[in-house]
Amino acid sequence: MSDSTVSTNGDYVNFYQYKGKHTGILGWLLSVDHKRIGLLYLGSMVTFFLVGMTLGFFMRLELWNPGQDIMGPQTYNALFTLHGIIMIFLVIIPGIPAGFGNFFLPIQIGAEDVSFPRLNLFSWYLYTIGGLLAVASLFLSGGPIDTGWTFYAPYSLRTGTEVIMPLMAAFILGFSSILTGVNFVTTVHRLRAPGMTFFKLPLFIWALYSTAWIQIIGTPIIGITILLVVVERLFGVGLFDPAMGGDPILFQHLFWIYSHPAVYIMILPAMGVVSEIIPTFARKTIFGYGAIAVSSIAIAFVGTLVWGHHMFTSGMSDESRWVYSFLTFIVALPSGVKIFNWVATMYKGSIKAETPFLYVMAFIFLFSIGGLTGLVLGSLATDVHLHDTYFVVAHFHYVMFGGTIFIFFAALHYWFPKMFGKMYNTKIANIALAIMVVGFNMLYFTFFILGYLGMPRRYYDYLPEFQGMHQFATVGSWVMIAGILLMFINLFLGLKNGKKSGNNPWGGMTLEWTVPSPPPLLNFKKIPTVKYGPYEYEHYDEVTNNVN
Amino acid sequence: MSTNSSTNVAHEEEHGHEHVHDLRDDYGSKLGMWLFLFTELLLFGGLFLLYMAYRFEYFPEFQLSAKSLKIWMGGLNTIILLTSSLTMVLSIIALQRRKIKASIYWLITTISFAFGFLVVKYFEWSDKFSHGIFPGGEELALKTQGEKIFYGLYFSMTGLHGLHVIIGMIILTFILVFIVKGKVSPDRFVLLENGGLYWHLVDLIWIFLFPLFYLLH
Ligand code: HEM
Numbered sequence: 001m002s003d004s005t006v007s008t009n010g011d012y013v014n015f016y017q018y019k020g021k022h023t024g025i026l027g028w029l030l031s032v033d034h035k036r037i038g039l040l041y042l043g044s045m046v047t048f049f050l051v052g053m054t055l056g057f058f059m060r061l062e063l064w065n066p067g068q069d070i071m072g073p074q075t076y077n078a079l080f081t082l083h084g085i086i087m088i089f090l091v092i093i094p095g096i097p098a099g100f101g102n103f104f105l106p107i108q109i110g111a112e113d114v115s116f117p118r119l120n121l122f123s124w125y126l127y128t129i130g131g132l133l134a135v136a137s138l139f140l141s142g143g144p145i146d147t148g149w150t151f152y153a154p155y156s157l158r159t160g161t162e163v164i165m166p167l168m169a170a171f172i173l174g175f176s177s178i179l180t181g182v183n184f185v186t187t188v189h190r191l192r193a194p195g196m197t198f199f200k201l202p203l204f205i206w207a208l209y210s211t212a213w214i215q216i217i218g219t220p221i222i223g224i225t226i227l228l229v230v231v232e233r234l235f236g237v238g239l240f241d242p243a244m245g246g247d248p249i250l251f252q253h254l255f256w257i258y259s260h261p262a263v264y265i266m267i268l269p270a271m272g273v274v275s276e277i278i279p280t281f282a283r284k285t286i287f288g289y290g291a292i293a294v295s296s297i298a299i300a301f302v303g304t305l306v307w308g309h310h311m312f313t314s315g316m317s318d319e320s321r322w323v324y325s326f327l328t329f330i331v332a333l334p335s336g337v338k339i340f341n342w343v344a345t346m347y348k349g350s351i352k353a354e355t356p357f358l359y360v361m362a363f364i365f366l367f368s369i370g371g372l373t374g375l376v377l378g379s380l381a382t383d384v385h386l387h388d389t390y391f392v393v394a395h396f397h398y399v400m401f402g403g404t405i406f407i408f409f410a411a412l413h414y415w416f417p418k419m420f421g422k423m424y425n426t427k428i429a430n431i432a433l434a435i436m437v438v439g440f441n442m443l444y445f446t447f448f449i450l451g452y453l454g455m456p457r458r459y460y461d462y463l464p465e466f467q468g469m470h471q472f473a474t475v476g477s478w479v480m481i482a483g484i485l486l487m488f489i490n491l492f493l494g495l496k497n498g499k500k501s502g503n504n505p506w507g508g509m510t511l512e513w514t515v516p517s518p519p520p521l522l523n524f525k526k527i528p529t530v531k532y533g534p535y536e537y538e539h540y541d542e543v544t545n546n547v548n
Numbered sequence: 549m550s551t552n553s554s555t556n557v558a559h560e561e562e563h564g565h566e567h568v569h570d571l572r573d574d575y576g577s578k579l580g581m582w583l584f585l586f587t588e589l590l591l592f593g594g595l596f597l598l599y600m601a602y603r604f605e606y607f608p609e610f611q612l613s614a615k616s617l618k619i620w621m622g623g624l625n626t627i628i629l630l631t632s633s634l635t636m637v638l639s640i641i642a643l644q645r646r647k648i649k650a651s652i653y654w655l656i657t658t659i660s661f662a663f664g665f666l667v668v669k670y671f672e673w674s675d676k677f678s679h680g681i682f683p684g685g686e687e688l689a690l691k692t693q694g695e696k697i698f699y700g701l702y703f704s705m706t707g708l709h710g711l712h713v714i715i716g717m718i719i720l721t722f723i724l725v726f727i728v729k730g731k732v733s734p735d736r737f738v739l740l741e742n743g744g745l746y747w748h749l750v751d752l753i754w755i756f757l758f759p760l761f762y763l764l765h
Contacts, residue, residue, distance in 0.1 A: 072666045180582045190576040220587045224594035228704065235683040237700035240596060245693025246700070250601055254594050407619075 012525075014421070014518040026300050027389055032117035035519065039419070040104030040124050045091050045099055046488070049130060049405075052086040052503040055079050060443075060477040063470045072274075077146035078161070078462035084149030085166060089173050090131050093262060094402050096269035097215075098127070098180055100411050101208045103419060106186060107200045110193025110530060112522040115186040119179055126176035133169035137162050137342055148458065153240035153251040157232050163229055171226045172217045173412075177265075181215030185282025193505060194458030194513075202510045202534040203252035203292055207272025210296040214261045214268075217304060222258035225251065252314055256307035264303040266400060269405035271338055276358055277414055278342050279535040280508045281357040282349025286535045288341040297335035302331050305541065309378055311504060313387045321380060328378040339364070345470065354506065355429045359410030362437050367400025370395060373448065388458075399445045412491065421517040424494025435483030442476025509543055510534050574738040588712075592753055595705050599760060602697050609694025614765035616681075617702075622762040624666050626754065628763045633751045636744045636762035646734040648727065655724050655740075658747065662717045669710055671722050673703075689764040696711050702761055709753055716750045 015035050022030050028040060046187050059079050071079070106113050114120050119199065142162035147155055156163055176519045188209045192201070201209075229251075231237055238244030240251045279286045286292065308316065308324030316324075351357070373395045377383050386392065416425050446469050451457075457467055462470060504513040511530075513535070515523055530537045603610050639654035674681075680687030681699060688699055711754045726732040732739050 115573065115579060119580075129612070178584075178587050182580050182587075185583055189579060190573055213703070216583055216587055217590065220590035221594045224591050227708075228594075231704060235703075237683045237704055238696050239700050239704065247605075247696045248600070250598060254597070257594075477621040522729050 002112050012516055012520050014516065015521045016129040016518060018521040023103045024371040030073035030121070032113075032121050032386065033118065034102050034106050034113050035419075037124050038099055038101070039041075039121050040143035041094060041100040041102060041127070044128060044131065045095060048086050048090040050488075051135075052083050052091060053484065055083040055086070057481060059083065059476060062460055064463065066103060066458070066464050066467060068327070068405070069390070071460065072524050073083050074146065074458045075115075075141070076219070077148075078138075078524070081148050081349055082134075083368045085170070086429075087272050087400070088149055088262075089170055090127075090134065091402055092266045092408075093177060094127060094173075094440075095266065095408055096403060096411060097184070097208055097211055097274060098123070098177075099408075100415060101180075101184065101269065104415065104512055105205060106191070107188060107209055107515065107519060108205055109188065110196055110511050110524065110528050111191035111192060112189065112524070113526075114183050115190055116183050116278050120183055123179040123183070125178045126179070130169045130171075130176065133172065134166050137169065138494050141167060150255065151226070151229060152255075153229060153232075153248040154242060156229055157241055164233060167230050171223055171230075174223050174226070177215050178219045178223075178470060181212040181219070183197065184212035185216065188212075192424075193527050193530055199290065199293070200533050203275035203286065203289070203296075204269075204272035206269045206296050207275070210300040211265050211268045212299050213297075214265050214303065217220035218258040218261040218265070219417055221254055222262075222508075223260070225254040225473040249314060249316075250310070251313050257259055257304075257311045260310060261300075261303050263399075264299055266301060267352060268403045269365075271296070271413045272408050273414070274342060276344050276508075276510065277356050277360050277410060279537075280414075280506050281352050281354060283352070283507065283537055284345055284349040284535075285533070285537055286341065287344035287347075288294075288337070289533065289535070291337050292341050295337045297355040299331060299335040302327065302334070306331055309383075312380060312383050325380050329375070330376065331450075332371070336386070339368070339425065352506075355433075356414035356427045356506070358430055358433055359413060362433060363403060363406045363410065366406060366437075366440065368396055369445075370398030370402055370447055386451060388456055389451035390455045390457055390503075391448040392452060393457050394444045394447030402440060402444075409487065414506070414514075416491065416494065417505045418512055418517045418519070420498075421501055422494055422498030423505065423521050424491050424498055428490040429487065432487035434481050435486065436539060437483075438481055438482055439478070439480025443473050443480055444476075446470075446473040446476065504544060509537065509540060514544060572656070572736075577738045577742060577746075578678055578711070581745050583644065585745060586680055586747055589753075591706075592708070595708070596700070596756070599705070602694075606697060607695030610698050612746055613695045613698040613702075614761060614763075617762050618672065618675075619762050621668055622758050623629045625668050626758050627663045628661050629754050631753045632665075632750055633660045635661065636747050640737065640740055640744050643727070643732070643734055643737050643740055648734070651740075652724065654718060654726055655727070656725055659717055659720050660722070662720070665713055666710065669706070709750070709757060712753070714752050716747050719746060 015033055019028060020031065028036055031037065034404050048484070059076065062071050062076055064433070102114070139163040142160060144161060145159075145163050145164065145166045146161050147159060151167065188201070188205060228237075228239055232240055234246070239246045242248060275286060275292055306324060306327045308320055309328045312321055312324075313357055361371060373391070377386060377392065378396060413424070413429055448465060450469055450473075453466070455462055503515070503517050504512075511528060514517070515526070557745060575700075578669060635654045635657045639651045641655055642650035643647075649695065676682060677685070682688065683703060688696060691699075720743055723732060723740055
């Protein structure tokens with residue numbers, strides 16, 4: 001393409017400089033370039049994350065003293081519901097796949113774009129509409145939804161607050177997620193560069209591919225469940241309403257048939273990012289490539305069979321309880337495979353402890369705590385005691401926040417130079433990480449103890465003896481939020497006045513490091529032919545000298 | 549591949565179009581469509597699961613209620629949909645054999661059948677409504693819980709299916725316009741094929757709904 005376009009930047013035009021039919025803001029909003037769409041997603045997600053974080057901040061403030069401080073119970077209910085909806089449906093489910101996946105999937109497999117570029121843009125619009133609907137529902141006459149992000153029937157059928165609009169928002173978001181999944185699966189099957197066999201795919205792609213399958217398999221079920229609640233509220237069909245012979249437990253089944261696999265939608269892409277970052281900074285072939293790749297698929301598959309463990313206490317036969325408990329322990333296996341392989345990769349590697357790598361270390365630490373406490377909750381005996389306490393809140397923040405969101409941050413720092421061609425201040429980035437980790441543990445580790453002592457979740461009030469710990473946690477939330485803000489400000493400054501980063505600052509070997517930063521419009525001058533696996537460092541020079 | 553893309557870019561420059569990768573991949577399009585249809589099946593799958601659970605719980609009531617549905621109406625609709633699947637295929641074959649007029653004709657027939665299905669459905673539902681059998685209706689309120697659930701499922705499932713018939717009609721109408729305008733042509737008919745796939749799915753789901761509600765009593 002360099003022959004037909006006027007060069008303005010040395011020898012190539014990058015995708016920011018490229019002028020299509022539309023320019024300015026429309027050049028973004030109507031662009032079907034996967035890189036621009038990826039950045040649109042990232043921008044929206046960071047925004048929603050900050051909104052969700054603010055809600056969390058106010059919840060913690062309310063819990064400074066027992067009794068009412070700054071808000072009543074109804075407002076507190078609305079806040080944690082909206083916090084949950086935003087963080088789950090708007091940040092972490094689309095999270096890494098829609099943002100980084102869109103940007104890097106085509107480049108990493110040596111393609112010019114995804115299979116259906118227009119559909120891709122359409123998905124972003126659905127996502128945005130869904131997000132705006134969710135936020136708009138706050139201002140409707142009925143008052144903001146207070147059901148919790150799980151929308152459990154029959155309460156969601158009865159509450160007087162505005163339920164239909166946030167549900168429709170979730171439905172639309174699900175539709176967007178399905179379309180992205182369809183797009184990614186098709187792209188991986190159809191658009192791999194010559195020589196890029198399935199077992200030469202970068203592990204990030206394997207993770208995205210497995211995730212896309214879960215999106216395809218799981219999301220329709222939540223779609224129909226949500227639709228039924230809406231229909232139920234509008235017409236009173238009775239399917240989940242015990243008064244009319246319906247069974248609310250069936251709602252829970254349908255809900256978790258999706259929402260448990262959804263936690264793998266949240267974590268698998270993050271594990272994919274880890275599998276990229278570790279070999280790059282250990283400068284070593286990843287240990288057990290095949291095992292990691294296949295374990296993604298295994299998680300995707302077994303993960304669709306374990307939803308029942310969310311319902312141990314909601315009425316279920318003893319047989320199904322131990323079956324679900326057993327299956328739950330099985331999912332720990334492929335996850336364990338990954339952890340051991342990562343550690344084995346680092347063994348005798350020449351490790352460069354740079355910023356993205358440090359974020360990954362924080363992830364492994366926090367995620368392990370989250371995962372191990374997950375086993376505590378997966379066991380029947382302990383779960384009956386800890387169900388619906390702060391122990392659960394601590395567990396899922398360790399897994400989702402300490403897991404996925406920390407990797408989201410790691411990915412931001414890893415791919416920042418590629419996406420923008422500039423480098424942030426790595427020292428400040430490391431300091432921000434340290435502050436975050438300290439604050440994070442002050443906040444959520446305290447939750448484990450609170451939960452163990454019997455503090456129930458979703459309460460705006462508590463017994464006086466918990467006050468000391470609640471205040472400690474709230475101070476922790478301030479520390480953590482300070483760290484998060486520092487990190488974003490640092491990235492923003494890097495975006496504005498960072499130094500030029502070069503094409504391959506970390507010494508990565510996957511295809512995105514062979515193209516210029518920021519990449520040109522169609523990614524490659526010439527579609528590459530792939531000879532080696534993604535992390536075969538013995539061929540480093542040959543692969544990276546072959547710069548596009 | 550690379551030559552292909554550079555011609556695309558050159559082409560864009562001339563016309564100043566937003567870049568769209570016109571790498572044509574009919575197989576990929578169909579793959580995408582099949583994946584999408586799979587999600588549609590799962591969407592109904594949730595409802596079939598509910599049907600199964602409730603049929604198990606309220607077996608006698610389900611048998612009783614099924615008797616009140618008119619088999620001949622359901623049967624008529626089954627025939628209509630099956631025939632429309634046939635005309636759909638005829639339309640695709642006609643286009644592949646470069647008989648554009650015939651293709652258009654068969655497509656219009658398909659859309660008319662879809663409309664016919666909705667008309668029958670309309671009479672069926674209004675018959676039930678006039679007897680007070682609809683969610684919140686006074687007759688239904690007097691019935692047992694199992695019967696309420698049966699009708700709840702009946703209206704939800706056939707309603708969602710009806711919605712798909714309408715969506716199918718809209719899709720096929722768009723494709724019809726594209727054929728008339730020449731955007732879908734004997735050399736580029738994957739869109740028509742995908743529309744056909746969607747239509748067969750709508751048909752297929754009905755094939756399951758019909759026995760579950762009308763015949764099992
Ligand atoms: C950024 C700082 C964050 C703070 C200060 C925070 C704080 C809180 C607090 C105080 C609660 C309510 C606990 C209760 O009363 O039961 C909560 C609930 C929750 N949080 Fe966070 N959180 C943060 C980030 C996140 C992230 C990143 C995620 C997910 C990716 C997340 C997901 C959730 C979910 C799903 C709930 C449960 C809502 C419900 O009960 O329906 N949070 N959070």
